Amino acid sequence: MITIDNYELYFFQYQEGMLDPETRREVESFAQLHPSLSEELSLYAQAPFIEPEEIPYPDKDKLKHKIVPLYYWLFAVASVVLLATSVFIYFFSPHFVPQSSRVIAENNSIQSHSISAKTLCANESTSITGLSIASNQLRAKEARPANDVIADSRIEESVADSISVAESHQELPEVMPSSIDQESLCIAENELLEYLSEPDSLIIVDSVTTIFHDYSDVTLADFIIDKAIERYPLEVSKIALFACRLVNLSNRIINNRFVSIVLSNI
Amino acid sequence: MSGEEYNHNVDEWADSAYRFARRCCSDDDRCKDAVQDAFANLWEHRKEVSTSKGKQWLLSVVHNNLMSQYRHDRVSEKIHAKQSLVSVVEPDLTFDIHDAIRSALQLLPPIQRECIQLRDVEGYHYKEIAEILNISDQQVQVYIFRARVALQKLLNEYRK
Numbered sequence: 292m293i294t295i296d297n298y299e300l301y302f303f304q305y306q307e308g309m310l311d312p313e314t315r316r317e318v319e320s321f322a323q324l325h326p327s328l329s330e331e332l333s334l335y336a337q338a339p340f341i342e343p344e345e346i347p348y349p350d351k352d353k354l355k356h357k358i359v360p361l362y363y364w365l366f367a368v369a370s371v372v373l374l375a376t377s378v379f380i381y382f383f384s385p386h387f388v389p390q391s392s393r394v395i396a397e398n399n400s401i402q403s404h405s406i407s408a409k410t411l412c413a414n415e416s417t418s419i420t421g422l423s424i425a426s427n428q429l430r431a432k433e434a435r436p437a438n439d440v441i442a443d444s445r446i447e448e449s450v451a452d453s454i455s456v457a458e459s460h461q462e463l464p465e466v467m468p469s470s471i472d473q474e475s476l477c478i479a480e481n482e483l484l485e486y487l488s489e490p491d492s493l494i495i496v497d498s499v500t501t502i503f504h505d506y507s508d509v510t511l512a513d514f515i516i517d518k519a520i521e522r523y524p525l526e527v528s529k530i531a532l533f534a535c536r537l538v539n540l541s542n543r544i545i546n547n548r549f550v551s552i553v554l555s556n557i
Numbered sequence: 558m559s560g561e562e563y564n565h566n567v568d569e570w571a572d573s574a575y576r577f578a579r580r581c582c583s584d585d586d587r588c589k590d591a592v593q594d595a596f597a598n599l600w601e602h603r604k605e606v607s608t609s610k611g612k613q614w615l616l617s618v619v620h621n622n623l624m625s626q627y628r629h630d631r632v633s634e635k636i637h638a639k640q641s642l643v644s645v646v647e648p649d650l651t652f653d654i655h656d657a658i659r660s661a662l663q664l665l666p667p668i669q670r671e672c673i674q675l676r677d678v679e680g681y682h683y684k685e686i687a688e689i690l691n692i693s694d695q696q697v698q699v700y701i702f703r704a705r706v707a708l709q710k711l712l713n714e715y716r717k
Contacts, residue, residue: 338705
C-alpha cells in the first residue's frame with residue numbers, strides 16, 4: 292500500500308516502468324490525492340541525466356606495482372641455495388684446514404715443546420735421555436733465528452749430543468707397531484710431499500712434526516720419516532731433530548733405528 | 558586477481574574511480590587520496606577480489622573513504638558547495654546547463670550524488686549500486702528519486 296512514507300519508491304518505479312498496471316493505477320490515484328507530492332513526479336520526469344565526463348586520473352603509473360616474474364624468484368632462490376651449498380661444502384668439508392689454523396697449530400707446537408719439557412722434568416720416571424733430547428731440541432728451536440745456517444749447525448750438534456747420550460744409556464725401547472689408517476696415511480703423505488718441495492729443510496722438519504702431532508701415530512710417523520729420508524737424503528740430520536721432537540711431543544716410545552740412521556749420517 | 562590483472566585494472570578503472578570521486582567531492586586532493594587508497598586496498602586484497610569485481614570494489618572503497626571524511630566536515634563541505642555554485646554561475650550570465658548541473662549536484666547529499674553518478678555515468682544496475690554503497694536496492698531507488706527531484710528544483714530556481 293502506498294503511504295506518505297514509501298511513496299518515493301513507488302513514484303520512482305512508476306517513472307522507470309517497473310510497476311504492473313494495477314500498481315500504476317494505485318500510484319496515479321495516490322498522486323491525485325496529494326497534489327504537492329504529485330509535483331515531484333513531474334519534476335523527476337523533467338530532471339536531466341548526468342552526462343559522462345572525461346576526468347582522467349593524473350598519475351596512473353604511481354598506482355601500478357612492478358611485477359617480478361615467477362622465474363626471476365626461482366632463479367634467485369636457486370642461486371642462493373647453490374651459493375650456500377658451495378660455502379658449506381668448502382668450509383665444513385672434513386679435510387678442510389684453513390691456512391690461519393695451520394699457523395696457529397705451528398705456534399701451539401712451539402708452546403707445547405716448553406710444556407712437554409717441563410712435564411719431562413717433573414716426571415721422575417722419564418728417562419734422562421728423553422729429557423736431554425727434549426731440552427736440547429727446545430733450546431735449539433728457541434735460539435734459532437730464521438734462515439740462520441750457523442744456528443742450524445748448532446742445532447744439529449746439540450741433537451747429535453743428545454742422541455749420543457741416549458745411545459750410551461741404552462734407554463730407547465722398541466716401537467709398538469700399530470695399524471695405519473690408510474686414509475690418514477694418504478693425506479699425511481700428500482701433505483708431506485707438498486712440504487718437501489720447500490727449500491728450507493727446517494720447515495720440512497717442522498711440517499713433519501706437525502703432521503705427527505696432528506695424527507698422533509708413531510707408526511705413521513715412522514712411515515713419514517722413511518718418506519722424508521727417501522725424498523731428502525741430504526737432510527737426514529734434520530730428520531733426526533724430528534725424531535727428538537717425537538719424544539718431546541708425545542712422550543712415547545721411539546724406534547732405535549732412528550738413532551742408528553742419524554748416527555750414520557751425522 | 559594477479560599482479561598483472563591489478564595493473565590492468567589501474568589502466569581500466571582509475572579514471573572511473575577518480576571521476577566518481579570528483580562527482581562526490583569538490584576537493585581534488587581528497588579525491589586523489591581516495592583513489593590512491595582504493596587501489597592500495599585493492600592490491601592488499603587482490604587475492605580475494607576477482608577481476609570482474611575490481612571496479613565495484615574500487616568504487617565501494619572510494620565511497621566509504623569519502624563518506625567517512627564527509628561525516629567529519631559536513632558543514633564546511635556544504636558551504637563550499639554553495640560558494641562554488643555562486644562563483645561558477647553568477648559571473649557568467651549565459652546559462653550553461655552542464656555547469657549548473659555540476660554545481661547543483663554539489664548541493665545534494667553525498668549518498669544521493671553517488672547513486673545518481675553510479676546510475677547515470679557508470680551505468681550500474683540498482684542492485685550493483687546497492688552492493689557498492691552497501692545499502693538495499695530500494696534505498697538506491699529512493700535516493701535516485703530524491704536526487705533527480707532536488708536537482709530539477711535547483712535548476713528551476715536557477716532559471717528563475
